[in-house]
Amino acid sequence: MEGVDRVDGESISRLLRAWRARVDARTVRELRGTVPPPGRRLSQAHVARLTGVSEGWYRALEAGRRQDFSESFLLRVAQALRLSEAETLTLFLAVCGRRPPELSRDQRELPNGVKALLEQQVSYPAYLSDVGWNIVATNSLMGDWFPWVLRPGANLMRWALLDPEAREQMLDWEDSCARIYLAMLRVAANSDPSNEQLRALVKDILAADADCRRIWAEEHDVVEHRDGHVFRLRLPYHGHAEVRVTTHVLLPIQRPDLRFVFITPLEGWAGV
Template structure:
């Protein structure tokens, strides 16, 4: 969340209109009260963007649960999203959990990306480490930087999560991912409304431009429903034979 050089404690305290001692206690976890108002002041003092503010809030309140009653359980939330998938069978759409494990998807998603049928398929692992991802995701370095920024947000939001930690270790074993990780400290919450291009020669004779729409269950925000909306129908391949619909079920 830095903006170039780290800000001196005195300057941040002045921007927040608090004592330097209070801010020093905050940085050292010495019990300085971080109220909602103080969070707003801190976010403003550090010139945080929307995603960074959300990451800070999630980090501070990582163990805080909302007061509203929860639904019956995660299976009910996932079942509702699976039902939603059935209404979007025309488009690539999928459900992932907090660590980008592929839980469910539509047939077009499996048609575009056959790897989703594999056991323990993981979106982030594929996008950052699979050689085919670097061919299929146009301008891969930009995609990789965004996925790493999302992973950074997830790690801030879910402290001490072993699955995310293991995923980070696996991703950073790749030299290019390590370089991108070290170059930026950006955080991104979700890729809502992200417009990007795909090279899928097994699907279309030309590049496909899509926009991602991300839905979160109100009480189960560890689940994500993502719909890829093409700007136009993919150009059909010549003499492409009919195939049985692919199934993607965990």
């Protein structure tokens, strides 16, 4: 009927463009320091960067094309575009025909002891992630070293395996990062086959990157965690000088669904 706005891909496309247009890119902390610097308009490329996907994948959403968009991706879009609850509901209903998942109170709140331990760690970067490697909380130094953790819906695996800056900042990316992280994803995906978030994470990563698909196909290694793993980094925070660090992974007894991770210089190396 003429004059009636149909609830279809075209309609959600107009809404997404309008929601994106109202966000001033200059106010998005996670885009500061990028090259070229963002102007007033938040672009599709900016939203793709903030949500950890390719520009083409986000463009398909905004164009209203039918794709298998995961719940975690749509939630990251909602955060990047600063959507209200009603707008997030509209996005989910239009794209996948269901309501967005709701976190329980217990899942949203951190135990005081865990929160205090994180905040009091001022010597080295530290963060909390959940079973799907979503960043739950960080200390200030983690944000200084790795600004990507401040992005809406930040996810370790999506950054390390899909973000181009990870390949610049993590030296020996394929052997020291990609093969280890994909081996960890293989364990996680098999440990909880009913976890839709983990299945979507693996599917999204393999769909988005040819190198990850190749490594996944040719490797059969499994790794449960990266506690004690050594990384060679080259970060803007250190003036792009090489830094060698090791990671330590703890499981808070009050929240066994979380990982407490902190990063320290390799023993005997004082470059940090």
